[in-house]
Amino acid sequence: MNEHGEAAAASVLSVVRAGVLHVTINRPDKRNALNRATLDALRSAFDDAAQDAALHLVVLSGAGERSFAAGGDLREFDSLRSEADAIALFDHAAATLDAIRATPVPVIAALNGTALGGGAELAMACDYRVAASHACMGFVQATLAITTGFSGAADLFPLLGSARAMRLLAAADVLSAQDACALGLIDAVCNKGESLDERVAQFALPFIERAPHVVRAIKRLGTSHRKLAREATGAEERAAFVATWTAPEHWKAARKFLDRRRAET
Numbered sequence: 001m002n003e004h005g006e007a008a009a010a011s012v013l014s015v016v017r018a019g020v021l022h023v024t025i026n027r028p029d030k031r032n033a034l035n036r037a038t039l040d041a042l043r044s045a046f047d048d049a050a051q052d053a054a055l056h057l058v059v060l061s062g063a064g065e066r067s068f069a070a071g072g073d074l075r076e077f078d079s080l081r082s083e084a085d086a087i088a089l090f091d092h093a094a095a096t097l098d099a100i101r102a103t104p105v106p107v108i109a110a111l112n113g114t115a116l117g118g119g120a121e122l123a124m125a126c127d128y129r130v131a132a133s134h135a136c137m138g139f140v141q142a143t144l145a146i147t148t149g150f151s152g153a154a155d156l157f158p159l160l161g162s163a164r165a166m167r168l169l170a171a172a173d174v175l176s177a178q179d180a181c182a183l184g185l186i187d188a189v190c191n192k193g194e195s196l197d198e199r200v201a202q203f204a205l206p207f208i209e210r211a212p213h214v215v216r217a218i219k220r221l222g223t224s225h226r227k228l229a230r231e232a233t234g235a236e237e238r239a240a241f242v243a244t245w246t247a248p249e250h251w252k253a254a255r256k257f258l259d260r261r262r263a264e265t
Contacts (some may be wrong), residue, residue, distance in 0.1 A: 012041035013063075014048070015064050017121040019056040019086035019208065021049050024063055031070035032062040033120050034150075038055045038073075039096045042122075046099040046107075050063065056215055057207050058103055059200055060126055061110035068111045068135065069119030075255055075261075086245040091240045092149035093118065097125040101155075101226055110200050111186070116174065117144075121152025124159070127222065129243060130184045131177035132202050134197045139184055145249040147240045154230040154237060159184060 013024045023045045025032040034042075050057050062068040072093070080089055100107055100122075109115070109123040110129035116138045123129050123137065131137075139156070141148055147169070148156070157165045160183070168183075180186040190199045207215050244250055 011035075011038040012045055014045045016052070016055070019054060020204070021045075021052070021055055021058045023049075023058060023060045023071055025061070026063045027060070028064035028066065030073065031067040031114070032064075032119070033070050033073040034093070034122065035073035035076045036092060039093055043096040044178050045101045046096075046103050048106070049103055050099075054212055055105050056210070056212055057105055058107045058109050059204070060100070060107060060122075061112050062198075065132070065134075067113040067114055067119070068109065068115040069122050071112055071117030071119050071140070074144075074258060078254065078258065081246070081251075082244055083246055086242040087238065089245075090149055090151070090241050092235065093121075093149065094234070094238075096232070097122065097151050098255070100125040100227055101230070102223060103219075104223075106204075106215065108200055108204060110196055111137065111177065112196055114138075114174075116140050118150045118152075121148055121150040121155075124152045124155040124185075125150075127219075127229045128188075128203065129180075130188045130196070130200050131181070131186050131190070132178060132199075133190045133192070135177040135189075136174050138172065139169050139178070140172045140174065142170055142172040143253065145247065145253045146244040148237060149241045151230070151234065151237060154233045155226070157233065158226075158229045175209070 011027055013026050015022050025038060027033060027038060048056060077089060096239035107126040109129045111123060111129055114136050115123045117140050120137050120139050177186055177189045181189050188199060188203050192198055
């Protein structure tokens with residue numbers, strides 16, 4: 001990525017404006033689903049952000065108004081059947097989310113549409129979530145007979161507490177932006193007549209108004225806490241994902257999902 005230009009990978013675009021790095025998942029025709037190439041491009045964009053001492057903030061969003069990220073790309077992941085495949089998939093996605101968590105400035109997920117499954121986990125890896133009024137968020141992994149596969153439980157459980165997080169994962173509901181905000185998953189929702197860009201800019205003001213080195217010092221305090229939570233739960237979360245991903249119930253549910261998607265296109 002050049003200093004103020006777009007990332008080379010077409011699936012992710014990056015541009016710096018006024019000290020803010022805007023990272024956009026650019027697969028609107030695929031509902032911004034997260035395949036391996038997109039996860040790699042996201043990781044590269046956030047690794048680059050760590051080197052820019054002038055940044056105040058990063059804003060992550062999706063192209064279009066339909067989806068922030070509609071989960072992992074199941075059409076690509078459908079061939080990953082073995083335990084080794086599942087471990088590699090989890091570790092690959094977790095490395096991208098860890099790059100976001102480790103970004104030395106705050107990261108805002110600007111939810112321009114649906115954030116489902118792995119897309120909800122991606123949003124949770126950010127420090128904050130600001131949503132358009134029509135956006136929605138859902139940890140729907142259980143509908144595919146799996147648990148979180150991108151390491152998102154490491155963020156969800158500390159935020160909600162064990163009891164609420166377990167029930168949320170089991171219910172697999174898709175929550176409106178307003179309901180997700182009431183639960184604490186989303187930090188701010190656009191007011192009537194307010195654009196997402198306007199709401200994000202307003203939410204970001206406390207960080208924009210401080211010198212970059214001060215913002216980085218503040219972020220370091222939060223990063224150390226999140227790292228401890230990730231280290232404490234990472235192995236258990238991966239084991240749970242591998243066990244459910246390789247079970248026959250998952251492949252039956254995945255086949256129904258993919259058949260339904262094919263019928264829609």
